[in-house]
Amino acid sequence: MIVADLLHQHIFPDFRLVAGNEGLTREITAISVIDAPDMASWLKGGEFLFGTGYIFKDSQSALSLFFHEVAGRGIAAMGLKLDRYHAKFPETLLQEANELKIPVFEIPFHYRWSDIIHEIQSRLYHQDQERLGQSRYAPPLLWSSDWDSKRLISTLATEIQKEILVEIHTLQMKYGFAPDGSPIESDRFNEVKTAFAVREIELPRKGNIYISLEEKEVQEWKLWTANYSLKTETPITLTLILSKEENHPSLRDERLVLRAISLLRSEALELALASNQLSAKRERFLENLCLGSYQNQDMAAQRAKNLGVSIPFPCQVFGVATMDRITLPLWMPPYENRYALGNFWVVIESSKKLEQDAETLHEIARDNHLWIALGSVAEDFPNIQRSYEETKKALYWIRDFKPRPGLYRFSDLALHALLGRLSRMPESEGLWKRFWMPLKTIDSSRRAIPLEEVLNSLILCDFNAKKSADLLHIHYNTARNYLREIEELLRVDLNNRLHRLALSLAHQIEIAKSKES
Numbered sequence: 001m002i003v004a005d006l007l008h009q010h011i012f013p014d015f016r017l018v019a020g021n022e023g024l025t026r027e028i029t030a031i032s033v034i035d036a037p038d039m040a041s042w043l044k045g046g047e048f049l050f051g052t053g054y055i056f057k058d059s060q061s062a063l064s065l066f067f068h069e070v071a072g073r074g075i076a077a078m079g080l081k082l083d084r085y086h087a088k089f090p091e092t093l094l095q096e097a098n099e100l101k102i103p104v105f106e107i108p109f110h111y112r113w114s115d116i117i118h119e120i121q122s123r124l125y126h127q128d129q130e131r132l133g134q135s136r137y138a139p140p141l142l143w144s145s146d147w148d149s150k151r152l153i154s155t156l157a158t159e160i161q162k163e164i165l166v167e168i169h170t171l172q173m174k175y176g177f178a179p180d181g182s183p184i185e186s187d188r189f190n191e192v193k194t195a196f197a198v199r200e201i202e203l204p205r206k207g208n209i210y211i212s213l214e215e216k217e218v219q220e221w222k223l224w225t226a227n228y229s230l231k232t233e234t235p236i237t238l239t240l241i242l243s244k245e246e247n248h249p250s251l252r253d254e255r256l257v258l259r260a261i262s263l264l265r266s267e268a269l270e271l272a273l274a275s276n277q278l279s280a281k282r283e284r285f286l287e288n289l290c291l292g293s294y295q296n297q298d299m300a301a302q303r304a305k306n307l308g309v310s311i312p313f314p315c316q317v318f319g320v321a322t323m324d325r326i327t328l329p330l331w332m333p334p335y336e337n338r339y340a341l342g343n344f345w346v347v348i349e350s351s352k353k354l355e356q357d358a359e360t361l362h363e364i365a366r367d368n369h370l371w372i373a374l375g376s377v378a379e380d381f382p383n384i385q386r387s388y389e390e391t392k393k394a395l396y397w398i399r400d401f402k403p404r405p406g407l408y409r410f411s412d413l414a415l416h417a418l419l420g421r422l423s424r425m426p427e428s429e430g431l432w433k434r435f436w437m438p439l440k441t442i443d444s445s446r447r448a449i450p451l452e453e454v455l456n457s458l459i460l461c462d463f464n465a466k467k468s469a470d471l472l473h474i475h476y477n478t479a480r481n482y483l484r485e486i487e488e489l490l491r492v493d494l495n496n497r498l499h500r501l502a503l504s505l506a507h508q509i510e511i512a513k514s515k516e517s
Contacts, residue, residue: 007024153177
């Protein structure tokens with residue numbers, strides 16, 4: 001195994017070579033974690049050394065000296081995970097690595113040491129077994145280093161003896177192969193794809209893959225094509241040109257095509273990620289800030305500078321979530337320092353800017369049925385984690401309590417916590433029976449919408465009858481009739497501020513009761 005093997009697509013493709021690129025043919029014979037400053041005494045040569053550099057966290061010169069010593073013992077390469085204890089490699093280390101032709105890698109933050117050890121050690125073991133003629137290990141063709149999408153489609157076209165056309169839309173890639181594995185000319189590709197379809201038959205889809213058959217007129221003769229379309233974040237279309245005697249692909253051919261699309265999708269995702277590498281690194285940096293992964297402020301500041309990220313202190317973290325608690329909001333926050341985490345957006349922005357935008361954000365949340373949760377002010381890098389944790393707690397509360405859409409601050413949670421415990425207070429039962437129970441017991445069969453649902457929407461719309469009617473999809477006059485019935489039934493005046501407060505509290509008690517039941 002040589003050092004270049006580390007960068008293969010299915011080993012560690014996201015390791016970043018930072019120095020010593022002329023030494024990629026050095027042979028790796030062992031692997032070891034950097035665990036002591038004097039470990040050079042126990043090396044035999046050919047090792048791939050890696051670690052976080054913790055033992056050198058107080059001195060970059062000590063790290064450079066360590067590299068000089070282990071390089072003298074003939075190591076194959078060295079890797080370091082940055083952002084834990086070192087923001088960058090010492091320049092003297094990189095210079096010596098280039099001179100000695102010893103590769104040095106930046107290891108991505110997410111790797112576990114056990115994963116790296118297992119992957120390399122297993123390959124070294126099978127390599128030794130092969131030398132002894134005892135190995136039963138044969139890596140599949142599709143995991144080999146020279147596999148790519150075009151080789152896959154060329155091999156598939158030869159295997160099933162049919163022309164195949166492929167489009168990967170997000171990457172603007174179009175290519176095809178003939179039954180002998182040779183590339184199809186672009187004229188032939190366009191001729192088939194743009195030909196008039198005399199007949200189209202839709203077939204049951206396979207997962208996310210839509211399948212259809214088309215009979216097409218190409219020049220003066222007709223042919224059938226089987227079209228497989230993957231409609232996800234990486235749209236892919238694969239067209240199989242059937243033989244003259246076929247109007248439907250065989251089961252074997254279809255299985256091979258579906259497998260090929262799965263592999264095409266994997267490569268398309270990797271290529272898309274590589275093309276947006278800097279953006280991905282910035283998002284990962286912001287996420288690590290929120291998770292508190294950086295050991296000190298200077299290291300975080302250096303990393304931000306290297307990535308061109310500006311954190312405006314004092315700042316705040318806020319999150320944006322949909323009311324369905326499942327999908328990512330379609331509204332994208334118009335701030336530079338943002339990233340998507342599962343089903344909500346996370347943003348780090350100047351507290352002054354957020355104070356100016358608070359009313360606008362509240363209106364956006366209300367109009368788009370969103371919840372926005374705002375953490376407290378962070379004066380420096382270490383306190384960003386606290387602001388983020390407060391944002392998460394606020395979102396958890398909001399999702400559980402289900403208030404109307406809008407902007408909510410973590411500092412307001414004391415009142416919300418009180419409201420959450422409202423149903424357990426001795427007076428709550430009497431309040432609920434007086435201002436809510438009649439809505440549940442009245443016969444609503446003669447009404448298109450139950451009165452309880454009408455009052456729910458009215459409270460959700462902050463007692464705005466017009467907005468409530470729009471939310472219920474009924475005419476405003478109909479809504480007003482319902483509201484008069486509610487006033488008569490509950491003996492309240494909806495224009496009375498105290499009555500509105502009582503109804504709102506009863507509504508919260510009803511929510512709590514429904515959860516407890």
